[in-house]
Amino acid sequence: MIAIVDYGVGNLFSLKSSLAAIGADAVVTADAAVLQSADKILLPGVGAFGDAAEKLRATGLDKVVVAEAKGGKPLLGICLGMQLLFEKGYEYGVHDGLGLIPGEIRPIADVIPKDLKIPHIGWNALRFGSEKSPLFRYIREGDYVYFVHSYYAKTDAENVIATANYGADLTAAAANGNVYGCQFHPEKSGSVGLNILRAFCEL
Amino acid sequence: MITKRIIPCLDVKDGRVVKGVNFQGLNDVSSPIELAKYYSENGADELVFYDITASAEGRKLFTDILTETASKVFIPLTVGGGINTLEDFDRVLKCGADKVSVNSGAIRNPSLVYEAAKRYGDQCVVLSADVKRVDGVFRVFAKGGRENTGMEAIGWIKQCVENGAGEIVVNSIDTDGVKGGFDLEMLDAVCNAVSVPVIASGGAGKIEDFITLFGTLPKVDAGLAASIFHFGEVKISDLKAVMAQNGIPTRI
Numbered sequence: 001m002i003a004i005v006d007y008g009v010g011n012l013f014s015l016k017s018s019l020a021a022i023g024a025d026a027v028v029t030a031d032a033a034v035l036q037s038a039d040k041i042l043l044p045g046v047g048a049f050g051d052a053a054e055k056l057r058a059t060g061l062d063k064v065v066v067a068e069a070k071g072g073k074p075l076l077g078i079c080l081g082m083q084l085l086f087e088k089g090y091e092y093g094v095h096d097g098l099g100l101i102p103g104e105i106r107p108i109a110d111v112i113p114k115d116l117k118i119p120h121i122g123w124n125a126l127r128f129g130s131e132k133s134p135l136f137r138y139i140r141e142g143d144y145v146y147f148v149h150s151y152y153a154k155t156d157a158e159n160v161i162a163t164a165n166y167g168a169d170l171t172a173a174a175a176n177g178n179v180y181g182c183q184f185h186p187e188k189s190g191s192v193g194l195n196i197l198r199a200f201c202e203l
Numbered sequence: 204m205i206t207k208r209i210i211p212c213l214d215v216k217d218g219r220v221v222k223g224v225n226f227q228g229l230n231d232v233s234s235p236i237e238l239a240k241y242y243s244e245n246g247a248d249e250l251v252f253y254d255i256t257a258s259a260e261g262r263k264l265f266t267d268i269l270t271e272t273a274s275k276v277f278i279p280l281t282v283g284g285g286i287n288t289l290e291d292f293d294r295v296l297k298c299g300a301d302k303v304s305v306n307s308g309a310i311r312n313p314s315l316v317y318e319a320a321k322r323y324g325d326q327c328v329v330l331s332a333d334v335k336r337v338d339g340v341f342r343v344f345a346k347g348g349r350e351n352t353g354m355e356a357i358g359w360i361k362q363c364v365e366n367g368a369g370e371i372v373v374n375s376i377d378t379d380g381v382k383g384g385f386d387l388e389m390l391d392a393v394c395n396a397v398s399v400p401v402i403a404s405g406g407a408g409k410i411e412d413f414i415t416l417f418g419t420l421p422k423v424d425a426g427l428a429a430s431i432f433h434f435g436e437v438k439i440s441d442l443k444a445v446m447a448q449n450g451i452p453t454r455i
Binding site: 011013014017018020021046047117118119120121122123124125144146147148165166187188189190191193194 | 204205206208243248270273274275277278279296297298299301324325326369370398399400424425454
């Protein structure tokens with residue numbers, strides 16, 4: 001069973017539907033016991049980093065997610081949920097993340113040319129890191145996925161499993177052991193996205 | 204690099220796609236769900252559902268269809284039509300919409316864009332503007348293009364972006380339905396005024412119209428059309444192949 005963490009941030013309808021479409025048994029939950037008994041955990045999120053981090057802490061589920069991830073359970077963060085996996089976020093102030101992947105969340109405006117629009121919104125191609133992550137077992141380099149974001153994960157190359165070029169190579173997906181994060185929305189990326197979710201479910 | 208998006212728009216009334224469609228291989232050509240699946244599998248980058256229902260019963264049917272579509276189609280889905288309040292935003296977002304398009308609602312209630320962007324994020328709020336030249340000036344029209352508001356369009360669009368609109372659909376009434384190409388002059392004026400994504404609408408009649416659009420105005424992010432896709436005059440897969448041949452970034 002896949003547990004989707006419900007901490008009051010964003011719309012979980014599409015994510016739950018996409019997991020149903022690939023035949024995965026998924027539940028949306030705010031119950032620590034369900035997270036503990038799940039085979040895998042999905043951490044979604046939209047909105048601003050500080051607000052989401054605060055909401056996650058207010059539920060107390062942050063500690064559960066961290067403990068389960070440190071115990072080896074596969075965890076996938078999506079969009080802002082991916083950003084929360086890092087150590088710090090610099091969106092409207094400085095906020096602590098979960099610290100499961102080394103690095104911090106910075107404005108993409110810091111690294112892309114001035115004439116490019118922000119947010120980075122639309123379909124962009126994935127470039128894999130030096131090794132192909134098991135998350136991408138069913139997709140190919142160059143496949144397109146759907147992004148909507150104004151901040152990116154600044155981290156060492158060893159944690160980056162895919163980039164997308166938008167005037168600069170932005171972190172599209174990151175991993176640290178059993179902890180994974182996608183900056184893009186696999187649940188909105190057509191068959192490519194479903195194949196990424198399928199690979200995660202099979203980890 | 205980010206690709207130029209191709210977006211079919213479906214007008215839905217009482218749970219059915221209004222403009223007749225002509226596709227082989229579809230059992231029910233006026234089912235929004237069937238059509239959405241077809242487009243999603245054949246290269247559409249995003250879908251717009253436009254609710255042109257007036258009755259409460261029709262509204263309920265629309266949200267049921269939206270829910271079913273969003274549980275089967277996994278590309279971004281924008282919903283418009285009859286969006287006047289934050290409750291309307293809430294209603295369609297809960298049924299699986301990713302973005303909500305406002306038009307007359309933003310004209311009637313200028314704080315709607317601001318309030319919605321604050322609650323749901325800029326990326327969720329799409330301003331759809333029906334624009335027509337009147338004595339050489341771009342004016343905003345309301346009520347499906349029937350009523351001249353008297354407002355100057357570029358200023359109005361800029362103001363909406365400042366209030367938090369994350370994308371702009373520019374629908375040129377002057378070129379809409381003519382099939383003679385997009386309104387390049389109007390789109391250029393909007394692109395030069397705002398820094399959020401601009402979606403061109405109104406006037407597409409053939410593949411070359413999209414090539415001219417993206418070739419002439421690299422700042423335009425997407426092209427939206429309805430009948431030429433529904434009637435099969437332009438197949439999205441053919442359109443994208445020609446875009447690629449012309450060096451326009453596209454998702455194939």
